[in-house]
Amino acid sequence: MExxxxxxxxxxxxxxxxxxxxxxxxYDYLISVRFxxxxxxxxxxxxxxGIITTRGLWQCKGCRNQVSLTAxxxxxxxxxxxxxxxxxxxxxxRDKRGHSALQLSKELRIPYERAWLMLHxxxxxxxxxxxxxxxxxxxxxxxxxxxxxxxxxxxxxxRRQKALVAVSLTSDAKPRFAKILMAxxxxxxxxxxxxxxxxxxxxxxxxxxxKVYRCLNRNYMHEPLVAAGRPKDQLLKWVHITISNxxxxxxxxxxxLDRKHLQKYLDEFCYRYNRRYYEDELFDRLLAxxxxxxxxxxxxxxx
Numbered sequence: 001m002e003x004x005x006x007x008x009x010x011x012x013x014x015x016x017x018x019x020x021x022x023x024x025x026x027y028d029y030l031i032s033v034r035f036x037x038x039x040x041x042x043x044x045x046x047x048x049x050g051i052i053t054t055r056g057l058w059q060c061k062g063c064r065n066q067v068s069l070t071a072x073x074x075x076x077x078x079x080x081x082x083x084x085x086x087x088x089x090x091x092x093x094r095d096k097r098g099h100s101a102l103q104l105s106k107e108l109r110i111p112y113e114r115a116w117l118m119l120h121x122x123x124x125x126x127x128x129x130x131x132x133x134x135x136x137x138x139x140x141x142x143x144x145x146x147x148x149x150x151x152x153x154x155x156x157x158x159r160r161q162k163a164l165v166a167v168s169l170t171s172d173a174k175p176r177f178a179k180i181l182m183a184x185x186x187x188x189x190x191x192x193x194x195x196x197x198x199x200x201x202x203x204x205x206x207x208x209x210x211k212v213y214r215c216l217n218r219n220y221m222h223e224p225l226v227a228a229g230r231p232k233d234q235l236l237k238w239v240h241i242t243i244s245n246x247x248x249x250x251x252x253x254x255x256x257l258d259r260k261h262l263q264k265y266l267d268e269f270c271y272r273y274n275r276r277y278y279e280d281e282l283f284d285r286l287l288a289x290x291x292x293x294x295x296x297x298x299x300x301x302x303x
Contacts, residue, residue, distance in 0.1 A: 008281035041062060145163070
């Protein structure tokens with residue numbers, strides 16, 4: 001899943017404190033990630049520059065043009081120190097159960113609202129990074145329902161939030177990567193939209209026998225699995241285990257979520273799931289994702 005041309009390292013708390021003692025080291029990291037070949041002034045093309053650390057600006061020594069080091073990143077126009085941002089990324093990356101805004105606000109000694117915004121921006125970076133990839137090879141696909149139990153209506157008629165979930169498999173039928181996307185309704189158009197976003201054409205996609213999945217026949221090797229007398233979770237084993245893990249992740253740390261921000265929490269689950277064999281490197285990987293993510297404002301989150 002990861003293609004960054006960066007050397008990821010395992011980072012402990014002591015490593016973090018040694019590596020990023022001040023904002024200046026944080027800016028140096030952003031420079032190395034965003035401009036690996038060295039900074040060139042967009043105004044006069046001069047390679048000679050200096051950093052105004054107190055303002056987070058890169059100033060050309062030729063024409064004196066100033067460029068923000070955080071422009072175009074998840075840290076754009078932030079009023080929070082870059083080192084505090086890096087520490088938040090470190091804490092989030094080290095907790096595979098997921099971090100709550102209340103927990104982060106206590107650890108960083110910042111207002112709850114700021115911690116909430118920082119967490120959602122980091123989750124947005126996770127989702128943007130994973131959106132660059134699609135699943136391929138053998139893929140299991142099924143629907144899932146998230147939210148509080150709905151006694152009045154069960155199964156596909158439930159009022160709980162619907163989502164489509166896909167898991168790619170290795171050659172020996174073990175889970176590789178996962179994709180989850182919320183859906184307003186479960187119909188063929190929704191399945192087509194999800195498969196185009198999540199799965200490479202030509203992949204071998206296994207589903208249950210629901211008619212809405214027949215649209216997959218056009219672009220995929222579609223295998224509907226129907227076996228009388230066998231539970232559904234035995235036919236699509238890994239996608240059902242992944243759905244169960246996603247529900248536990250949300251219920252365990254966040255105690256249920258409303259529809260508005262559910263997708264971001266599902267993005268976080270998938271990001272962690274897809275890098276479960278690289279937990280020691282997750283800090284470096286998540287920092288890189290934030291450095292390349294599009295900025296997200298408070299208004300965009302709350303509108």
